[in-house]
Amino acid sequence: MVVNFYRPVEVFFGEGALSKVGEVGRRFGFKALVITGKKSAKKSGALDKLFESLKHHGIQEIVLYDKVEPNPVDKMVNEASEIAVKEKVDFIVGLGGGSALDVAKAVSIVSSNEGSAWDYVKYPEGPRLIPYLNRPVICIPTTAGTGSEVNRFSVITNPIRKEKLVISHSLNYPKVAIVDPSLTLTMDRKLTAITGFDALTHALESLTNRVENFMAEEYSIRAIELIRKWLPVALEEPENITARRWMSYASMLAGIAIDHLGVALIHSLEHPVSAHYPHVAHGEGLAILAPYVTAFNYKGNPEKYALFAKLMGEEEKPHKAVDALVKFLEKIGLLKTLKDVGVEEDMIDRLTEDVYMLSRHSFLINPVEPTLDDVRNIYERAYKGEL
Ligand SMILES: [Fe+2]
Incomplete structure (x- = not known):
């Protein structure tokens, strides 16, 4: 078997890495667009440090777009892209959780090509437009979960169509990832748990789906080991920098793994949930669906699910993967049902249809190819809590 391994993103990793941003930014020019969320990067002081480093290295012109919210919508990408064009910025810095990073990457494409954000998302039939240019992006995560800083994906929601889709293109890679685990110290308990579980789901799905790449799977395996060990510690001791460091690292590894291997049915079923119910965070939706999808999937790849169970501290048997997830979710406080987070039972048909309309290309790489009845089931x- 011939496998491919391609890493186009330069990484700076370690506490204090944020101070590198000015030096790195200077490679790309003198005028920056900084994209971030409304509050947390300001409150934690990370945004001030970012500005300080840029200015210290001669980047005097900094334009700020600070309107990114969780489950980011296409309008944010379009607004920030207009600013990038109007202000003629040389490069873009994304600072924040997955949302800010995903928007920064998408702005790179939308501000450099024709059309708007929704033209570049990938329907099963493909995107409407193919980009051919981009702008340099530096991604600086303040959570440990999405791995967006090292891959080609931006997940964007269209609130009018109530669709959540992915921009996936080689021009959507950031040029540089600055991973500074000290920036994650201020995450609260819930955010730590849901972002950490997103990373675990990336590792689980990339390991167990039908795409094979033993090099990338090493990253999934290591990420699972690290998350199992360190996420509970980060929750109990939020100031424990060792736990935060390993979680930042594991999130990055899992982000690389999905870049080569993709995800599968847990992600495909989650996206319609947070598209229709934007108050449900991505990681929270994944946590609800993961045990049920795994119960459906494990027979399709017994060897890998047994490995997952073992890595999570259970007996090395495929069906033990489900027990491992349930126990871990209980431990990190995320064992819930769709009903618990406000999903209405009469929306299940619509969610099922959306999985087919928007994500059916993932059925082929899922360990077991599902029918629509399987998805509904x-x-x-997951609504009733019947495992
Ligand atoms: Fe995810």
Whole structure:
């Protein structure tokens, strides 16, 4: 078997890495667009440090777009892209959780090509437009979960169509990732848990789906080991920098793994949930669906699910993967049902249809190819809490 391994993103990793941003930014020019969320990067002081480093290295002109919210919408990408064009910025810095990084990467494409954000998302039939230019992006994560800083994906929601889709293109890679684990110290307990579980789901799905790449799977395996060990510690001791460091690292590894291997049915079933119910965070939706999808999937790849169970501290048997997830979710406080987070039972048909309309290309790489009845059944179980 011939496998491919391609890493176009330069990484700076370690406490204090944020101070590198000015030096790195200077490679790309003198005028920056900084994209971030409304509050946390300001409150934690990270945004001030970012500005300080840029200015210290001669980047005097900094334009700020600070309107990114969780489950970011296409309008944010379009607004920030207009600013990038109007202000003629040389490069873009994304500072924040996955949302800010995903928007920064998408702005790179939308501000450099024709059309708007929704033209570049990938429907099963493909995107409407193919980009051919981009702007340099530096990604600086303040959470440990998405791995967006090292891959080609931006997840964007269209609130009018109630669709959540992915921009996936080689021009959507950031040029540089600055991963500074000290920036994650201010995450609260819930954010730590849901972002950490997103990373675990990336590792689980990339390991167990039908795409094979033993080099990338090493990253999934290591990420699972690290998250199992360090996420509970980060939750109990939020100031424990060792736990935060390993979580930042694991999130990055899992982000690289999905870049080569993709995700599978847990992500495909989650996206319609947070598209229709934007108050549900991505990681929270994944946590609800993961045990039910795994119960459906494990027979399709017994060897890898047994490995997952073992890595999570269970007996090395495929069906133990489900127990491992349930126990871990209980431990990190995320064992819930769709009903618990406000999903309405009569929406299950619509969610099922959306999985087919928007994500059916993932059925082929899922360990077991599902029918629409299977998808509906998984949603129903996750609604009622019937494993
Ligand atoms: Fe994810």
